[in-house]
Each structure stands twice: as C-alpha cells, then as structure tokens.
Amino acid sequence: MTTMRETSGAGLPLPLPEAEYLAGLPKATVYACCFFTDVRGRALGLRSVFTERAWQLPGGNLDAGEDPFQTAVRETYEETGLRVTGPRPLLLLHYVRGDTARAPLAKVGxxxxxxxxxxxxxxxxxxxxxxHDHWAVEDWPVWERLLEPENYRRLAAMAEARRTGRTGLLVTEPGAGGGR
Incomplete structure (x- = not known):
C-alpha cells in the first residue's frame, strides 16, 4: 500500500511508504462491555479487586480475532457466568482520548x-x-456516589440510550476515568 503526501516544494504528491503511513496513524485499544439492570431498573456493577476497588461493568479488552460484541459476550461470561446471546443493541460508543504519559493510547469502548x-x-x-469480589444492583443515587463522575456519566448515558433507543457517543479526556 502506498499513500500520497505533498512536498513543501512544488506541492506535488509523492508516495508515502506503507510503514511510514501506518506509524503515523493514531493508536487505540478497544474494550467492550454489557449494561444490565434488574427488573426494578437498577444497574448492575462489579467491584474490581484492582484499581482501588472501583466499580465496573462486565467487560474487558478485545482479544485478537474478536469483534466488540464477541468480546462483551466472552468477558461477561468469564466475569459473571452470565450468557449473553445476540445480537444486542449498541447503547454507547465511548472514546477516551490518549496522548498523555499515563494513557498514551486512546481507548474505544x-x-x-x-x-x-x-x-x-x-x-x-x-x-x-x-x-471482582462483589456485585451489586443499586439505585441511581447510590451509583452516583460510588462511581467517579466520568464513570457515572457513562452509566447514565447507557441508561438514556436504552430509554430512547438511540446509540450515544461519549468522549472522555484522559485521566478522567471512564474505563470499562
């Protein structure tokens, strides 16, 4: 594959070698998760044994050869024993910007x-x-207290997408939370 680039001289396009083109592309990791509620509309969360016992949704990082839904299904089963069958609606596309020392790669959820x-x-x-060492279904005010603001924003965006039937987009700045 050869792409084109402009020179500063005559402004004519010159071929850009594939390796140079690929090296210049933004880098990102991909995660997928599932949003569950109980019959009373309370969201399910899992308490991590890592990251200061943060609350998460069932999910994780994409493995080679998987698509995002396969990742969500696999991770949900591994973490909870729950079997998800599909297709399932995509509630939210979550983009966490990268480019910091702590988070050099962007993350797409x-x-x-x-x-x-x-x-x-x-x-x-x-x-x-x-x-994970604990799971819970909680009312929304409890989740608002337990979660970092960006993680609560993500959870609320999923609930809103479910309510409206419209997939949402959430962009999070690096270091603001908002992982799976």
Whole structure:
C-alpha cells in the first residue's frame, strides 16, 4: 500500500511508504462491555479487586480475532457466568482520548445492552475472584456516589440510550476515568 503526501516544494504528491503511513496513524485499544439492570431498573456493577476497588461493568479488552460484541459476550461470561446471546443493541460508543504519559493510547469502548436480569439470574452470578469480589444492583443515587463522575456519566448515558433507543457517543479526556 502506498499513500500520497505533498512536498513543501512544488506541492506535488509523492508516495508515502506503507510503514511510514501506518506509524503515523493514531493508536487505540478497544474494550467492550454489557449494561444490565434488574427488573426494578437498577444497574448492575462489579467491584474490581484492582484499581482501588472501583466499580465496573462486565467487560474487558478485545482479544485478537474478536469483534466488540464477541468480546462483551466472552468477558461477561468469564466475569459473571452470565450468557449473553445476540445480537444486542449498541447503547454507547465511548472514546477516551490518549496522548498523555499515563494513557498514551486512546481507548474505544463498545457498550452493549445486556438486558434486564430477573432475581434468579442475579442470584446465579458467579464472579471471577481474580477480577471482582462483589456485585451489586443499586439505585441511581447510590451509583452516583460510588462511581467517579466520568464513570457515572457513562452509566447514565447507557441508561438514556436504552430509554430512547438511540446509540450515544461519549468522549472522555484522559485521566478522567471512564474505563470499562
């Protein structure tokens, strides 16, 4: 593959070698997750054993060869034992800017609607103790207190997308939270 670039001289395009073109592209990681609520509309969260016991949604990073929905399905099963069947609506496309020392890569998230869980489905959750030590369904004011502001904003955006039937877009600055 050869792309074109302009010279500063005559302004004529010159071929750009593929390696140079690819090296100049922005870099990003990809995650996918599922948003679940119980029958009372309370969101499901998993408490991480890492990152100061932060609350997360079932999900994780894309593995080679997976598409985002496959990642959400795999990660949800690994972390909770819940089986998600598809297709499921995409609620939110989440973009976390990169370009800082702490977060040099951008992050792109695909947040799917996992659906509504009955009490018996919630009772069947089996956490991976290597990743999470507790799960909870909480009312929205409780999540607002427990989550970093950007993570609460992401959760609320998913609930709004589910309510309206319109996929949302959320852009987060690096270091502001908002991971899976």
């Amino acid at each position: 695909f947040c799917f609607d996992g659906g509504t869980l009955r009490d018996d489905q919630l009772a069947a959750i089996r956490l991976d103790p290597g990743e």
